[in-house]
Ligand code: SF4
């Protein structure tokens with residue numbers, strides 16, 4: 431697909447299972463129809479050993495998403511991007527609710543909002 435195609439919102443992780451989401455909730459606030467829910471907590475940052483806000487779950491309801499892109503524009507750390515996939519049909523609607531941060535993943539060092 432071409433680069434600007436809007437397949438679904440995803441959160442890239444690097445080879446160390448690190449992402450760029452600080453849990454700031456700007457995407458959640460920007461979404462006009464509640465397609466994003468951020469479940470967050472405070473914990474010790476393994477890089478600085480200081481207490482810091484962190485995401486528990488970045489929940490994305492693909493079934494409700496209108497692909498407007500406001501969440502991606504609002505993100506100050508480029509933590510979420512468009513994927514180019516288009517085969518999103520499923521038999522069970524619950525499969526369209528996704529947790530974008532991978533299990534065990536952490537915030538990349540040095541990323542601040
Ligand atoms: S693309 Fe639009 S509708 Fe979809 S999650 Fe982002 S802000 Fe919400």
Ligand code: SF4
Pocket residue numbers: 450451452453454455456457458468504505506507508509510543
């Ligand atoms: S994806 Fe971006 S805007 Fe949303 S909570 Fe994470 S850092 Fe904030």
